[in-house]
Amino acid sequence: MSSLSYHAGPIAMERLRSHGLRAADIGVIPAAAGGPKGLIFQALDQYLFGDWLAAAPRQRTLIGSSIGAWRMAAACQADPVEAFARLGKLYCAQRYTAKPSQQEIDGVCRQLLSDFVIGHENDILNHPHHRLNLLAVRGLGTLAAPQGRGAEMRGFAAAALRNLASRERLAGMMERVVVGDERDNSAWLRERFDGFTTHFAPLSTGNLASALLASGSLPLVMQPVRSLAGAPPGHYWDGGIIDYHLALPYSRKEGQLVLYPHFSEHVVPGWLDKAMPWRRAARGPHRSWLDNVIIVAPTKQFLRSLPRGKLPDRKDFTYYGLDHDERIRNWRQAIGEGQRLRDEFAEFAERPDLTQIQPI
Secondary structure (H helix, E strand, C coil): CCCEEEEECHHHHHHHHHHCCCHHHEEEEEECCCHHHHHHHHHHHHHHHHHHCCCCCCCEEEEEECHHHHHHHHHCCCCHHHHHHHHHHHHHCCCCCCCCCHHHHHHHHHHHHHHHHCCCHHHHHCCCCEEEEEEEEEECHHHCCCCCHHHHHHHHHHHHHHHHHCHHHHCCCEEEEEEECCCCCCHHHHCCCCCCCEEEEECCCCCHHHHHHHHCCCCCCCCCECCCCCCCCCCEEEHHHCCCCCCCCHHHCCCCEEEEECCCCCCCCCHHHCCCHHHCHHHCCCHHHHCCEEEEEECHHHHHCCHHHCCCCCHHHHHHCCCHHHHHHHHHHHHHHCHHHHHHHHHHHHCCCHHHEEEC
């Protein structure tokens, strides 16, 4: 049973035919939003950043939203293998009351991030090769500073209706904010590429924890982050609202390949686009953005082998309720099963079988 599937754009496929899969060719690593789904990549992430990529050092852009941002922050720590293990342990250990308030969830997440990054800020900000970029969303209009949960609900209901019409219309209610390493000029993102205004803020010790929290602050579930040092004033939410699977103009990174460990073979632009298959990046007007991308994704057979036959996800908090121990056991089991993803990728990287690769 194969645990991984491989999908490549035409430029990436040609490079693989000519040179195989070389760590030295990888210039960008994206990491999608998706909450607990990111746990499945712990062993693969440890191998990528602790061994494979580390053996071919070069400047690399690491970019993520929500759990993806947290994973990429682990990759930038001095000991990424330990950092990914710590992130997985902290994430699994979340415990809530039967009906947690926004304040309770915020408190748990703030403590998680404190335990995750405190003492590691300099490593993350000064990594010799990695350039970390975190994605968040800044509200506009009725989402600029909604007063109370009711106003926030109305604002996001309006956003969903606008997005149903088009992503361009959603841009009237929110902006993309990239909080990133100042050593990475992000030229490929600075030239406008979609309908959303994109702001850039320097990542610093003063905003690292807040940016990580903002990147994962779920609307209506958590409170928005109300200030982000170095960024425009406003309310900030989960970067996955706009950039769920990070449908970004990667093909602008000429001469570089993008390695994308992803939960799915599909790239869905925004969280609100999940139910709209016609919005998938490979089917839209920006299909060429993925020409130099290699997606590595768990197969359906692998997913069926996991507890409850699926990846861990946020619905598990409701499913298991107050039986935190059972949820934690099953999440840890899923993390352990993820070692198969690591082993298969390591074998593929050593001896790429191009017959396994499907077009994006």
